[in-house]
Amino acid sequence: MASRALLEFQSSNQSQLVPPNATSCDNAREAWDLLHRVLPKFIVTVCSCGLLGNLFVLSVLLLPRRRLTVAEIYLANLAASDLVFVLGLPFWAENIWNQFNWPFGAVLCRVVNGVIKANLFISIFLVVAISQDRYAVLVHPMASRRRRRRWLAQVTCMLIWVLGGLLSIPTFLLRSVKVVPELNVSACVLLLPHQAWHVVRMVELNLLGFLLPLAAILFFNYHILASLRGRAEVRRTSCRGPTDGKTTALILTLVAAFLVCWAPYHFFAFLEFLFRVRALRGCFWEELTDLGLQWANFFAFINSCLNPVIYVFVGQLFRTKVWELYKKCMPRSLTTLSSAHRKEILRLFWRN
Numbered sequence: 001m002a003s004r005a006l007l008e009f010q011s012s013n014q015s016q017l018v019p020p021n022a023t024s025c026d027n028a029r030e031a032w033d034l035l036h037r038v039l040p041k042f043i044v045t046v047c048s049c050g051l052l053g054n055l056f057v058l059s060v061l062l063l064p065r066r067r068l069t070v071a072e073i074y075l076a077n078l079a080a081s082d083l084v085f086v087l088g089l090p091f092w093a094e095n096i097w098n099q100f101n102w103p104f105g106a107v108l109c110r111v112v113n114g115v116i117k118a119n120l121f122i123s124i125f126l127v128v129a130i131s132q133d134r135y136a137v138l139v140h141p142m143a144s145r146r147r148r149r150r151w152l153a154q155v156t157c158m159l160i161w162v163l164g165g166l167l168s169i170p171t172f173l174l175r176s177v178k179v180v181p182e183l184n185v186s187a188c189v190l191l192l193p194h195q196a197w198h199v200v201r202m203v204e205l206n207l208l209g210f211l212l213p214l215a216a217i218l219f220f221n222y223h224i225l226a227s228l229r230g231r232a233e234v235r236r237t238s239c240r241g242p243t244d245g246k247t248t249a250l251i252l253t254l255v256a257a258f259l260v261c262w263a264p265y266h267f268f269a270f271l272e273f274l275f276r277v278r279a280l281r282g283c284f285w286e287e288l289t290d291l292g293l294q295w296a297n298f299f300a301f302i303n304s305c306l307n308p309v310i311y312v313f314v315g316q317l318f319r320t321k322v323w324e325l326y327k328k329c330m331p332r333s334l335t336t337l338s339s340a341h342r343k344e345i346l347r348l349f350w351r352n
Contacts, residue, residue: 028287035294040093046301047093050086053308054079073153074133075311077160078126082304085119088112089301095188096294102188106177109188114172121209122164123304127258128216129156130311134251135220139227167204170197195277202273210266217258221251253310261303268292 057079061072068076091112095102102109133153171190179186192198271289274280280289 028291031287031291035291036096036099039294039298040097042298043089043093043096043301046298046305047086047089049305050082050089050301053305054083054086057308058083067150070150070153071130071133073150073157074126074130077157078123078130078307078311081119081122081126081161081164082307084115085123085304086301088116092116092297099185100183100187101185102177109177110172110175113175113188113190114168117171118164118168120164120300121167122160123307124209124213124262125160125163126157127254127307127311128213128220129160131217131220131254135224138224167208170201198273198276202270205269206266210262214258214262217255221255224251257303257306257310261299261306264292264296265300268296 058076061068061076061079091104091108094104104112174191174193175188176191177186178189178191180189192201268289271280271285272293275285275289
C-alpha cells in the first residue's frame with residue numbers, strides 16, 4: 001500500500017522517517033479529499049463481493065464431499081487465495097479513511113500487509129497454473145490424459161502457496177508503525193534498509209508478479225486459441241461447436257481482465273520506483289504516482305472479485321457442479337421432472 005507521502009521509503013537511517021520533499025507538494029488536496037471519502041466505500045464493496053463470490057465457489061466445490069478433479073483443485077485454491085486476500089481489504093479501507101493513520105497496531109500492520117502481499121502472488125501464480133492446465137487439455141489432450149494427475153495439481157498448488165509466503169517475508173519483517181510528524185499520523189510503512197532494496201522490490205513486484213506471469217498466460221492462451229481455430233471446421237459440424245465459442249470468449253476475457261486489473265498498478269509502481277531513485281522529480285510526478293497507486297491498487301483488488309466470475313461462473317465446469325448440487329438439495333417431489341424441464345430450469349437460471 002502506498003500512501004500520500006510515499007510512505008514505503010528507503011531508510012538506511014531509522015530516524016529518517018520521510019523522504020526529501022515529502023510534504024512540499026500539496027497541489028492536489030481536493031483529489032486526496034475525494035480519495036479519502038470515496039475509495040474506502042469502493043474497497044468495502046469489492047470486499048463484500050469477493051467474500052460472497054469466493055465463498056459460494058468454495059461451497060459448491062467442497063460441499064458434495066467427493067474427490068476434486070484437477071481443474072477443481074486449481075479453482076478451489078484460487079477461490080481460497082482470493083478469499084484470504086479480500087479479508088485484508090477492510091483494514092486497508094479503514095487506513096485510507098483515517099488518512100493513512102494506522103489504528104490497528106504493529107502486529108496487524110505486518111500480518112495484514114504480509115498476507116495481502118502473499119496472496120497477491122499466490123492468486124497470480126494460480127492463474128498461470130490454470131492457464132497451463134487448460135493448455136494441456138485443449139492443445140495436447142492425449143498427453144494430458146497420461147500426465148494430468150490430482151497429486152501433481154495438489155503439489156503444484158502447495159508449492160505456489162509456499163512461494164507466495166516466501167516472497168512476502170520481506171513485508172512481514174520490514175513493515176512497522178512509525179510516527180510521521182510531517183503528516184501527523186502513525187503510518188504502517190515499509191522500512192527498506194538500503195537503497196538497493198528498491199531494485200530488488202521492483203524486480204520482485206514487476207517481473208515476478210506481472211511480466212513473467214503475463215508472458216506465460218499469453219503463451220498458453222495464444223496456443224489454445226490457435227488450436228481451437230485449427231479445429232474450427234471440425235467443431236462447427238459437431239455438437240460442441242458452441243463450447244468452442246465460449247472457450248474462446250473465456251480465454252479473451254481472462255487475458256483482458258488480467259491486463260485491465262494489474263497493468264495500472266504495475267505501471268504506477270514502476271513510476272514510484274523511478275521517483276525514489278530520482279529519475280523523476282517534482283510535485284507533479286509525486287502527486288501523480290501517489291494518487292495513481294491508490295486507485296490502481298483498487299483496480300488490482302477487483303481481480304479477486306472477477307476471478308470467480310471468469311474462471312468459474314462463466315465456465316461449463318462450474319455450472320455443471322451447481323446443477324449437480326441443486327439436484328441433490330431439491331425436494332424429492334421435483335425429482336420426477338423430465339429432462340427437458342430440468343434443462344429449461346437450468347437455462348433460465350443462468351440467463352437470469
